[in-house]
Amino acid sequence: MDSIFTEQPGGVVGKPIIRVDGRDKVTGRAKYSAEFPLPGLTYAVIVTSPIAKGKIQSIDSAAAMREPGVLTVLTHQNLPPLATTPNTPEGKKKIGAPMGFLPLTSDEIFYAAQPVAVVVADTLEHAQHAATLVRVAYQSGGKPIAYYTDPKAELFDPQKVQDGKQEGHTKRGTPEESFASAPIQLVATYHHPVHNHNPMEPGSTTAQWTAPDRLTVYESTQGVFRTQSSLKAMLGLPADNIRVITKYLGGGFGCKGSTWPHTILTIQAAKAVGRPVKLMLTRPQMFTSMGHREDQEQTVKLGATAEGKITSIIHTKKSTTSPWDNYAESNSKILDMLYATPNFEASYEMARANVMTSTFMRAPGEAPGSFALECSMDDLAYRVGVDPVQIRLLNHSDYDYSTGQQWSSKSLKQCYARGAELFGWSRRNPKAGQTREGRYLVGMGMATASYPVHNSQGTARARLYADGHAVVQAGATDLGTGTYTVMTQVAADSLGLPLEKVRFELGDTQLPNAPNSGGSVAAGTVSSSVFLACQDVWDKLIKMAVADRKSPLHGADPAEVGVEKGRLFLKNKPKKGESYAEVLHRADMPDIEGMAQGKYGAGNENPQGAKNADPSKKDEAGGHSMHSFGAHFCQVHVDSELGVVRVTKWVSVMGAGRVLNSQTARSQILGGAIFGIGSALMEATERDDHFARYTNADLANYHVCVNKDIPDMTVEFVEEHDPYINAMGVKGIGEIGIVGVAAAVANAVYHATGKRVRDLPLTPDKVLMNGLPS
Numbered sequence: 001m002d003s004i005f006t007e008q009p010g011g012v013v014g015k016p017i018i019r020v021d022g023r024d025k026v027t028g029r030a031k032y033s034a035e036f037p038l039p040g041l042t043y044a045v046i047v048t049s050p051i052a053k054g055k056i057q058s059i060d061s062a063a064a065m066r067e068p069g070v071l072t073v074l075t076h077q078n079l080p081p082l083a084t085t086p087n088t089p090e091g092k093k094k095i096g097a098p099m100g101f102l103p104l105t106s107d108e109i110f111y112a113a114q115p116v117a118v119v120v121a122d123t124l125e126h127a128q129h130a131a132t133l134v135r136v137a138y139q140s141g142g143k144p145i146a147y148y149t150d151p152k153a154e155l156f157d158p159q160k161v162q163d164g165k166q167e168g169h170t171k172r173g174t175p176e177e178s179f180a181s182a183p184i185q186l187v188a189t190y191h192h193p194v195h196n197h198n199p200m201e202p203g204s205t206t207a208q209w210t211a212p213d214r215l216t217v218y219e220s221t222q223g224v225f226r227t228q229s230s231l232k233a234m235l236g237l238p239a240d241n242i243r244v245i246t247k248y249l250g251g252g253f254g255c256k257g258s259t260w261p262h263t264i265l266t267i268q269a270a271k272a273v274g275r276p277v278k279l280m281l282t283r284p285q286m287f288t289s290m291g292h293r294e295d296q297e298q299t300v301k302l303g304a305t306a307e308g309k310i311t312s313i314i315h316t317k318k319s320t321t322s323p324w325d326n327y328a329e330s331n332s333k334i335l336d337m338l339y340a341t342p343n344f345e346a347s348y349e350m351a352r353a354n355v356m357t358s359t360f361m362r363a364p365g366e367a368p369g370s371f372a373l374e375c376s377m378d379d380l381a382y383r384v385g386v387d388p389v390q391i392r393l394l395n396h397s398d399y400d401y402s403t404g405q406q407w408s409s410k411s412l413k414q415c416y417a418r419g420a421e422l423f424g425w426s427r428r429n430p431k432a433g434q435t436r437e438g439r440y441l442v443g444m445g446m447a448t449a450s451y452p453v454h455n456s457q458g459t460a461r462a463r464l465y466a467d468g469h470a471v472v473q474a475g476a477t478d479l480g481t482g483t484y485t486v487m488t489q490v491a492a493d494s495l496g497l498p499l500e501k502v503r504f505e506l507g508d509t510q511l512p513n514a515p516n517s518g519g520s521v522a523a524g525t526v527s528s529s530v531f532l533a534c535q536d537v538w539d540k541l542i543k544m545a546v547a548d549r550k551s552p553l554h555g556a557d558p559a560e561v562g563v564e565k566g567r568l569f570l571k572n573k574p575k576k577g578e579s580y581a582e583v584l585h586r587a588d589m590p591d592i593e594g595m596a597q598g599k600y601g602a603g604n605e606n607p608q609g610a611k612n613a614d615p616s617k618k619d620e621a622g623g624h625s626m627h628s629f630g631a632h633f634c635q636v637h638v639d640s641e642l643g644v645v646r647v648t649k650w651v652s653v654m655g656a657g658r659v660l661n662s663q664t665a666r667s668q669i670l671g672g673a674i675f676g677i678g679s680a681l682m683e684a685t686e687r688d689d690h691f692a693r694y695t696n697a698d699l700a701n702y703h704v705c706v707n708k709d710i711p712d713m714t715v716e717f718v719e720e721h722d723p724y725i726n727a728m729g730v731k732g733i734g735e736i737g738i739v740g741v742a743a744a745v746a747n748a749v750y751h752a753t754g755k756r757v758r759d760l761p762l763t764p765d766k767v768l769m770n771g772l773p774s
Helices: 022-027 089-095 124-131 175-180 224-235 261-273 283-289 332-337 366-384 388-394 412-423 483-495 522-547 580-586 662-681 741-753 764-769
Strands: 042-048 054-060 070-074 115-121 135-140 169-172 184-192 204-211 214-219 242-245 277-280 296-304 310-321 344-352 440-452 457-465 470-473 502-505 561-564 567-570 573-579 591-599 627-639 645-655 713-717
Touching (some): 042 261, 042 283, 070 261, 115 124, 115 261, 169 332, 175 296, 175 310, 214 261, 224 242, 224 261, 261 277, 261 283, 296 366, 332 344, 332 366, 332 440, 366 388, 366 440, 366 741, 388 412, 412 440, 412 627, 412 645, 457 522, 470 483, 470 522, 483 502, 483 522, 522 561, 522 567, 522 580, 522 591, 567 580, 580 591, 627 741, 645 662, 645 741
Parallel strands (some): 042 277, 214 242, 310 344, 470 502, 645 713
Antiparallel strands (some): 042 115, 054 135, 070 115, 169 344, 184 296, 204 214, 204 277, 296 310, 440 627, 457 470, 457 591, 561 567, 567 573, 627 645
16 A cells, blocks of 8 residues: 555564563563452452252352451352343343353353352452352252263254354365265364363453442453453443453463453452452363363365365364354364365364353364364375375465455465475475384474464554654553564554654553454554554644645645655655654644554455456455465474374474564464464363363363473564555464464374374374384
8 A cells, every 4th residue: 555654664663672561571560450459459259160060059158258358259149130141142142252151140050160159358368268168059960961972962053053153064066076086085083172271361350340330340351342342231331431451461362352251250249349359260260261172073075186186175073062152163264275175065063061161262263174184185195195295285276265266465385495495394204104213203294374364453543742752552452472562663663763762552442442362363453553543643744744834845745745764855855854843843732643443455456366266256355365374394203112292393484474573473483383282292171071070170280381392493484565454464473373283293293103193182192002113
């Protein structure tokens, strides 16, 4: 899009600038949602159910109420009422969150660790002790259902339940007929366990009623405006009466992208006691209070020519959902678009169980879907005797077959080439199970990564002061990934100021509206809003200057005025101009404000149809499919005696549009890849088949990667310019780092052992069960 800037003034966008909020974090000045010392603050503790199915017979809170400092014990019998709950279809639609069911609204128990009471006291210790004294008697509802594999579980098509909102069935071409006639036919089933998010900061809420109808909530959320919207519906208050603040967030990965029961219970508790209330979930409660990635089974039928050209993909999925929820990850989307696939079909089935609802988890759909697809692509490569990279190049899609649209940009081939070079792929033995280092079997594997650029928009405000500093604002959140920093960089360049002269503010519903930090949308949307708001400032200054008789730019065509490093000048006579401060001083203005909205697809004014693409299929960005792409390369050592798998070398190369900060961007891809390696080798939440209770709901038994599990890792980005996605050309990288990672590890294990394991995680027992080369 046209810009008044001759270049990005200052040139700090893209540079490895250290985090502007780093000092506040390491010194403790940064306040997280559970760290606001409000006057009269009280503390809430949740009492949870030990059973997963049944009813509450009685609750005796007398002993708890006699304890020192206890203010109240809230149950379904005395909790302050709400205007709306998600317990009805109408309420869920109004709230717009996947919560599905709000506990403490009846005597029914639907899942283990469901909240049954909230104790509020003057100290955390008093509340914790009193919670142990609440006596609850239950009437069992019989054996609960824990998984979709339970014989009592009934599978259903989610499309029939949600009036088509869930993609229960997708079909293109003649997939079954094409598969049946394909020379190469591969059929494989893959299993994913339950995963939990486990960010460093547990879910936490501090709620304060500042008036009978006015509320301030310090919330651990990925989106202050989405939280405000949900609370507006439940409380029946105007949005302006509800302020949500999230200045710092200790990770989220999707679990903090929605409003959960503990938040509204804290708000109700604050109403009941007439004082501010803080509630922070325990680590075990994190497993049962803020969703999870559902357990799932995927079957892929892949048909191909004898040379390895795909002719058909058929994908089916089964998963577990809660008694009231219809959420399922849309795994099939990546299978539908990643390769040139003329015939495709996907269907979903779910079964209700006595478990908490599942929700978004880093790269929802793409992460588990890529495991099934990329392992199947590897199988195809071995079957036809083609290198795994070459099989992907053979099936490279020049446009998006799922929509018929051309790509806004795509650098996948460059990612393959650079990744293979950095990794040393040419040294790989093409035969599986043939490379050893002493007792270790050595394997090399790779996989493709992709993630969409989601439709999103937001607004930013920029205020430039005549004394040389600026304040830029947007109601975004910083997950800990560097939003404070990259937006400061964008604003500094756009305003022509040094970094230290710019302050970026976020995390408050009193600021301009911004989208959730999730789905890889924040960086692109918020940076574009900031850039355009700053441009709005300069547009206004230029108009002031050309209208001012005392300005050297008086009477000039605004289109002929450029901006560089805080100075306005004529493009054809660069020496003729003045600083913005001079313009403001003559107008007796201490500052000037600009506002703008960063839209998805900004700048896409002249789309061109892809070869063979369907020109009738256009999106808001003018007919382009928008995705980031990348490639992961992995080397493993498999202990031939113990079956232990260790990743010993890793390379990721990404094409993700414009990179705002090379240091934080690298950290994002590293974090996603480590997340995926944990998924591949160790992460699994275990649910007891008989009681539907979690048996490893803590970080001692739910294993995640530590330093020793991870080798030195190489991350690079290929330079990519995308004029269609948004004003800054930023695609976002929060999710793509995990996509394809589990498959790259699994493919390396296959290359090391000659045995395919399709059941995550790839623990030693599963590796040994297949038998290893002697």
